[in-house]
Amino acid sequence: MTRAKIELAYITDPAKRKATFKKRKNGLMKKISEITVLCGIDACAVVYSPDLPNKPEVWPSESEARSVISKFNGVSEAEKRKKMFCQESFIRQRIDKGKEQLKKLKNENRKREINLLMCEYLTHGGNNLDSNNMSYLKDFSFFTDQNLDEIRNKITMLQTQEETPETMDQGEQAQVHVPK
Numbered sequence: 001m002t003r004a005k006i007e008l009a010y011i012t013d014p015a016k017r018k019a020t021f022k023k024r025k026n027g028l029m030k031k032i033s034e035i036t037v038l039c040g041i042d043a044c045a046v047v048y049s050p051d052l053p054n055k056p057e058v059w060p061s062e063s064e065a066r067s068v069i070s071k072f073n074g075v076s077e078a079e080k081r082k083k084m085f086c087q088e089s090f091i092r093q094r095i096d097k098g099k100e101q102l103k104k105l106k107n108e109n110r111k112r113e114i115n116l117l118m119c120e121y122l123t124h125g126g127n128n129l130d131s132n133n134m135s136y137l138k139d140f141s142f143f144t145d146q147n148l149d150e151i152r153n154k155i156t157m158l159q160t161q162e163e164t165p166e167t168m169d170q171g172e173q174a175q176v177h178v179p180k
Helices: 014-039 062-074 077-083 087-123 134-163
Strands: 045-047 057-059
Touching: 014 045, 014 057, 057 062, 087 134
Parallel strands: none
Antiparallel strands: 045 057
């Protein structure tokens, strides 16, 4: 059975808020413990409670947390930035990726349109190109030339395969039968 979706908003009832904080904090500590064991990494957590703002809860211990933090601070800025990812750069990358995908899809659609136009042209005897605009005609010409080049390359390849005699493997030697 799945959990009911909860609304992420400030909990106004202090008792519910305290209980939720305790459950979520314990769940967070458990997840951090699991990831350190499963992945063999060093991790720590520092959680400030609203009840005790001057006394944070530290996992696994204060000395181990200091060790992890000093290890992190010992890494060069360039190395830190290499693995950090801010939300703005993430969104920018997603937008760029989406724009590239859109561009590819537009190109594919254009090729399909021209292909369809070429098929109609061939089936109707060349009567349906008069009403199209100049960009369609240019694209039609470009794709026709491209298809002709592909056809010529395939013909040349097939001709060279037919003309090339079958060669024997280097390990095989022709056996000649000489009568005695």
